[in-house]
Amino acid sequence: QLLQEGATRLLRFAASMKASRQQLQAQQQVQAAHSLHRAGRRCATLWKQKVLGRGGKPQPLAAVAPSRKVTFEDPLLNCIA
DSSP: OHHHHHHHHHHHHHHHHHHHHHHHHHHHHHHHHHHHHHHHHHHHHHHHHHHHTOSSSOOOGGGOOSOOOOOOOOHHHHHOO
């Protein structure tokens, strides 16, 4: 009886630890995805500013091209509620 109870507790503990590790791994994966997304978003924003001429150095009015527009979809934020 005592051995069976000890084995049951050990199995429950092992299952709990496994679930905790899986949850931690999932959280770390989400954080890594967010970090990568932020880096990509920043690069895209910098590229957009460079292409449209809206970053750093103001362009003279004569050099301004006709209306140009660049947009980025944000599928990651749509998936996270």
